[in-house]
Amino acid sequence: xxxxxxxxxxxxxxxxxxxxxxxxxxxxxxxxxxxxxxxxxxxxxxxxxxxxxxxxxxxxxxxxxxxxxxxxxxxxxxxxxxxxxxxxxxxxxxxxxxxxxxxxxxxxxxxxxxxxxxxxxxxxxxxxxxxxxxxxxxxxxxxxxxxxxxxxxxxxxxxxxxxxxxxxxxxxxxxxxxxxxxxxxxxxxxxxxxxxxxx
Numbered sequence: 001x002x003x004x005x006x007x008x009x010x011x012x013x014x015x016x017x018x019x020x021x022x023x024x025x026x027x028x029x030x031x032x033x034x035x036x037x038x039x040x041x042x043x044x045x046x047x048x049x050x051x052x053x054x055x056x057x058x059x060x061x062x063x064x065x066x067x068x069x070x071x072x073x074x075x076x077x078x079x080x081x082x083x084x085x086x087x088x089x090x091x092x093x094x095x096x097x098x099x100x101x102x103x104x105x106x107x108x109x110x111x112x113x114x115x116x117x118x119x120x121x122x123x124x125x126x127x128x129x130x131x132x133x134x135x136x137x138x139x140x141x142x143x144x145x146x147x148x149x150x151x152x153x154x155x156x157x158x159x160x161x162x163x164x165x166x167x168x169x170x171x172x173x174x175x176x177x178x179x180x181x182x183x184x185x186x187x188x189x190x191x192x193x194x195x196x197x198x199x
Contacts, residue, residue, distance in 0.1 A: 012095065015081075022085060035093060042069055042074070044066050096114040112160060112164070114157070
């Protein structure tokens with residue numbers, strides 16, 4: 001990373017989530033000298049098509065192009081990408097981005113191992129252009145830390161990272177008394193057919 005040869009400040013690399021394996025990109029960034037990884041940038045997306053006009057909801061003279069989807073819609077997607085990276089590089093520095101508008105959202109990133117969190121869309125939507133969102137985040141973190149007796153972020157940073165596992169490690173319904181949350185009929189499914197009478 002040529003920039004590290006002249007940089008006088010830490011170099012953070014912001015990664016796109018539009019990749020098959022974000023861990024590969026994170027590894028290359030760290031090998032290149034990155035001090036931290038920030039993720040996720042916006043997700044590639046298209047605007048919806050209006051069913052009445054049959055035009056894209058956002059267009060110029062009827063044409064549209066792929067753009068970046070951010071804000072609340074990408075929070076779970078960004079968390080999944082971050083979990084992949086923080087599990088692969090637990091000792092490295094990460095900054096969580098994507099869908100944060102209150103402390104509960106930022107907390108999810110912290111619990112996965114991020115040392116910082118960033119806000120964009122929520123700040124743009126804030127009538128005061130940011131200060132209200134920052135106050136909400138600070139107040140939420142203060143209340144959370146007091147409630148749980150934490151003295152610093154390091155007391156809880158990454159403590160849920162190990163709870164993200166592959167599907168094969170999750171107990172299956174046959175191993176539990178599990179009925180999809182319902183005791184009787186399974187909602188959304190047809191009742192089992194009665195056995196056919198033998199002739």
